[in-house]
Amino acid sequence: MKSRESITESLLENLGVGVKFDLPLAPHTSFRIGGPADFFFEALSPWELIKAVSVSRSLGIEYFILGGGSNLLVSDAGFRGLVIKNSCAALLTDGENPGVQSGFWLNELVGKTAELGLSGLEFLAGIPGTVGGAIFGNAGAFGKSIGDLLERAVVFNPDKGLETVDRDYFEFDYRSSKLKRSADILISASFQLESKAAEEVKRKTEEVRALRREKHPQNQGCIGCFFKNIKDEGRTIHAGKLLEQVGAKEMAVGEAAVFEQHANIIVNRGGARASEVKELAEMLKKRVEERFGYLLEPEVVFLGEEPEAT
Numbered sequence: 553m554k555s556r557e558s559i560t561e562s563l564l565e566n567l568g569v570g571v572k573f574d575l576p577l578a579p580h581t582s583f584r585i586g587g588p589a590d591f592f593f594e595a596l597s598p599w600e601l602i603k604a605v606s607v608s609r610s611l612g613i614e615y616f617i618l619g620g621g622s623n624l625l626v627s628d629a630g631f632r633g634l635v636i637k638n639s640c641a642a643l644l645t646d647g648e649n650p651g652v653q654s655g656f657w658l659n660e661l662v663g664k665t666a667e668l669g670l671s672g673l674e675f676l677a678g679i680p681g682t683v684g685g686a687i688f689g690n691a692g693a694f695g696k697s698i699g700d701l702l703e704r705a706v707v708f709n710p711d712k713g714l715e716t717v718d719r720d721y722f723e724f725d726y727r728s729s730k731l732k733r734s735a736d737i738l739i740s741a742s743f744q745l746e747s748k749a750a751e752e753v754k755r756k757t758e759e760v761r762a763l764r765r766e767k768h769p770q771n772q773g774c775i776g777c778f779f780k781n782i783k784d785e786g787r788t789i790h791a792g793k794l795l796e797q798v799g800a801k802e803m804a805v806g807e808a809a810v811f812e813q814h815a816n817i818i819v820n821r822g823g824a825r826a827s828e829v830k831e832l833a834e835m836l837k838k839r840v841e842e843r844f845g846y847l848l849e850p851e852v853v854f855l856g857e858e859p860e861a862t
């Protein structure tokens with residue numbers, strides 16, 4: 553195991569003075585929760601991103617690709633490795649259909665395609681985070697998911713290098729893709745969209761945004777729906793409905809509380825700790841399992857270990 557001093561030296565030598573140390577991660581997440589990353593680097597190009605991954609591997613330290621941090625619960629103790637913030641956000645032209653680098657903001661892509669009169673992504677309007685994060689978790693709403701629209705993508709795998717792949721490669725499923733089960737990193741993606749009158753696409757996009765503003769917390773930290781819906785013999789059972797019936801909306805642990813307008817959203821009322829969110833999530837899971845026999849699975853990603861209780 554290399555000393556922290558020699559890791560610091562190698563990171564500075566290979567990635568430059570942009571590397572940061574002991575950087576608090578809370579401001580990099582929409583939950584505003586979490587301790588520091590030992591090392592932090594913002595990649596502005598795919599080349600920098602790949603280099604950061606390769607350097608981490610050669611130093612034997614863990615790394616984590618951070619998008620918008622809008623589906624992420626960072627532990628109070630933070631992360632003992634290198635967080636690579638993906639800020640590769642160029643818009644690419646790929647024939648008729650728009651392509652973007654994976655750090656492109658999803659909501660911005662939705663707006664851009666609407667302006668161009670390209671229809672298909674409207675249902676994603678208002679979902680925070682990057683295109684990379686959205687494809688990782690096959691983000692979606694209203695029964696549709698981003699994977700349905702993906703045309704082609706470039707992925708980087710530290711063992712295999714760069715590869716251009718199509719939609720089938722990702723084995724998309726409900727809130728799931730191959731990126732969750734492999735070391736693949738999404739570098740860029742293009743989408744198959746349909747030409748329509750720009751005014752019509754923009755109107756639909758605005759409708760979806762307005763709906764979201766009504767349903768989601770505006771001034772409190774959160775990471776969207778905490779648990780996945782349940783698929784039971786072809787039926788979708790909404791986790792939010794089950795949670796509502798077990799009294800979730802009245803539940804809180806410290807400053808972590810269930811959102812009063814949506815039982816599957818946990819909010820940070822101000823200064824909540826990751827441990828409080830986890831305790832609340834465990835209580836919610838237990839109540840649903842005891843009452844309905846369903847085991848709720850988190851939709852969110854956890855980063856870092858909680859400190860051992862003493």
Ligand SMILES: Cc1cc2nc3c(=O)[nH]c(=O)nc-3n(C[C@H](O)[C@H](O)[C@H](O)COP(=O)(O)OP(=O)(O)OC[C@H]3O[C@@H](n4cnc5c(N)ncnc54)[C@H](O)[C@@H]3O)c2cc1C
Nearest residue numbers: 619620621622623681682684685686688691692737738776
């Ligand atoms: C108010 C609110 C509303 C939301 N509504 C919805 C909704 O309707 N539907 C929905 O599906 N989600 C929703 N979410 C959750 C979240 O916005 C999405 O999951 C989003 O796609 C996550 O993207 P991100 O860039 O923030 O990912 P992050 O949170 O940064 O990362 C999530 C995971 O993706 C991985 N990842 C990120 N980029 C890459 C990459 N380039 N290659 C490989 N892996 C990568 C990370 O390593 C991590 O494991 C909501 C969240 C909030 C806060």
